[in-house]
Amino acid sequence: MRWAIPQYFKSSSRFLTYTVVARALRAAGHELTDDVTDCDVVGFSACDVMDYLDLVKLRAETRKPILVGGSYAFNYKSAILYSDMVWVGEVYEMAECADIDALRAHPSCYVPGKPNVRASTRIDWGDVPIAQIAPKKCYYWGGVGCKNKCRFCFTSWTHAHQVNSKARIDAAKRVAAKEKKHLMIVSNEYEGGDGGRTMDMMLTDYVRFPVSASMIRCGIEFATEASRREMGKRITDDDIYKAIQKMNVDGVAMRWFHIAGYDPLADWERYIEMLCGMLSRHPNKRIVHLMFNNLQYQNYTPLYTRRRDIDPARYIDVTVTRRWYDQLRQYSRHVLVGAPSPFQHVACRMGVELSTERAQVDYWLSKLKNAKGKLTVDEAYRALFSTGVLDTPMLRLNMRTGEITEGEHGA
Ligand code: SF4
Structure with missing residues (x-):
C-alpha cells in the first residue's frame, strides 16, 4: 500500500514513534509518502490529546481514509470521530495488512459499528530501530508498560509489560558510543534507567542503590503516605528525607513529579512544610525540581471509577505553586516549582x-x-x-490477550 505519514516527513526531530512506524511499514513492503491526497491511506499518530487539533486539520485536507494510531488510539471512540479507522496497539501486525480491507477486518482496527477490539501487543523487538532525534541524540525502546500498575497510570493499564533484551540494549549502547551520540533508553521509572545522564527511577530504588547520573527523575505523585500507598506508590516520608540526604552524597539533581487534584489542599500544605523542614536540616547542593500536574481521570485506569468525584477545589494553579516556591526558597536556594x-x-x-x-x-x-x-x-x-x-463506559484491557471490554474495575 501507499501510506501517507505526513508527521514522519515534517518532524524535524524524527520523533521515535514515527521512526518505528516508518521502519515497520517499509520492512513489510509498503511505500511511504507525505502526499495526503495521492495515497491509499493516511496514517496519523496521536500520542496526546493535543494532537487531536492536528487530526481535525488533516481531516479537512484529504478525503483519503485516515487511520489513527499511537497511544491516544486507546480512546478509539473519540479518535474515530475525525477519522475512518483506529489502530489500537503496536504497529507490527498493522504493517502486515496488505490493503484497506485487511486493515478494516483486523481485530485491532476499530471502525464504526465493530463491537469488540483487541489491542495488538506484538512487538518485533529485533526490528525496533535506534531513532536519531537530534544530531547528537538518539532513542531506543527499552520496554513498554509497567508491572507496578499504579491506579492512575494510563500507560500501565493499556500496555502489557514487555521489555527489550539486555543484549539488544547493550548492542544499541555500543552503536551510540561508537558514533559519539547520547542514547536514551525509553522505558518506565519502575525498570530504572540505563546509566545515562538522566535516569527515571522509583524513589524507593534511588534511596537503596548507587547511581551514576546527573539527574534523577522520580514520581512521588501524592501528598501523603496513605494516598501514595492507596495509588500504588509506596513511598514513605522517610524515603523522601533519605533521598534529600543522598542527593548531596551523589551530587545529583532531582526532578519529582506530583499529581494535585486528588489530595485536599491542606495535605499539600503539610507536604510542603515537611519538605521545608527536611531542606533546612540538609540543605541541598543541586536542584530539587518539584513538578506538578493536575489529575486527569483517564479511562482504563482503576481511578476512572471515581471520575464523578472530581473536585475543582483540590486542583491547584500557578498562584499556589508560586507561594510554595517562596516558602521553599527560605530554606534552599536550589529549588524550582513547576505549575500545572x-x-x-x-x-x-x-x-x-x-x-x-x-x-x-x-x-x-x-x-x-x-x-x-x-x-x-x-x-x-x-x-x-x-x-x-x-x-462514557469504563474500558478494560486484558493484559494476556489484548481484548478490550467494557466494565468497571472494583471501585
Ligand atoms: S511506577 Fe510509574 S510507570 Fe509504573 S505504573 Fe506507576 S506511575 Fe506508571
Whole structure:
C-alpha cells in the first residue's frame, strides 16, 4: 500500500514513534509518502490529546481514509470521530495488512459499528530501530508498560509489560558510543534507567542503590503516605528525607513529579512544610525540581471509577505553586516549582478523550486552546457532567490477550 505519514516527513526531530512506524511499514513492503491526497491511506499518530487539533486539520485536507494510531488510539471512540479507522496497539501486525480491507477486518482496527477490539501487543523487538532525534541524540525502546500498575497510570493499564533484551540494549549502547551520540533508553521509572545522564527511577530504588547520573527523575505523585500507598506508590516520608540526604552524597539533581487534584489542599500544605523542614536540616547542593500536574481521570485506569468525584477545589494553579516556591526558597536556594495546567484545561483534556459523539468532541475541542480564557472553573466542572462525557463506559484491557471490554474495575 501507499501510506501517507505526513508527521514522519515534517518532524524535524524524527520523533521515535514515527521512526518505528516508518521502519515497520517499509520492512513489510509498503511505500511511504507525505502526499495526503495521492495515497491509499493516511496514517496519523496521536500520542496526546493535543494532537487531536492536528487530526481535525488533516481531516479537512484529504478525503483519503485516515487511520489513527499511537497511544491516544486507546480512546478509539473519540479518535474515530475525525477519522475512518483506529489502530489500537503496536504497529507490527498493522504493517502486515496488505490493503484497506485487511486493515478494516483486523481485530485491532476499530471502525464504526465493530463491537469488540483487541489491542495488538506484538512487538518485533529485533526490528525496533535506534531513532536519531537530534544530531547528537538518539532513542531506543527499552520496554513498554509497567508491572507496578499504579491506579492512575494510563500507560500501565493499556500496555502489557514487555521489555527489550539486555543484549539488544547493550548492542544499541555500543552503536551510540561508537558514533559519539547520547542514547536514551525509553522505558518506565519502575525498570530504572540505563546509566545515562538522566535516569527515571522509583524513589524507593534511588534511596537503596548507587547511581551514576546527573539527574534523577522520580514520581512521588501524592501528598501523603496513605494516598501514595492507596495509588500504588509506596513511598514513605522517610524515603523522601533519605533521598534529600543522598542527593548531596551523589551530587545529583532531582526532578519529582506530583499529581494535585486528588489530595485536599491542606495535605499539600503539610507536604510542603515537611519538605521545608527536611531542606533546612540538609540543605541541598543541586536542584530539587518539584513538578506538578493536575489529575486527569483517564479511562482504563482503576481511578476512572471515581471520575464523578472530581473536585475543582483540590486542583491547584500557578498562584499556589508560586507561594510554595517562596516558602521553599527560605530554606534552599536550589529549588524550582513547576505549575500545572489549570482545572479548565484538564477538564477539556478529559472531555476530548472521553467523547464518543461528534457534538461532544466539537464542544471540548473548541475550548481546548486557552481553556482558562474560555471557561470558568465552575463552567468547566458543570460541562463535564452536562456534555455526558463522564458517562462514557469504563474500558478494560486484558493484559494476556489484548481484548478490550467494557466494565468497571472494583471501585
Ligand atoms: S511506577 Fe510509574 S510507570 Fe509504573 S505504573 Fe506507576 S506511575 Fe506508571
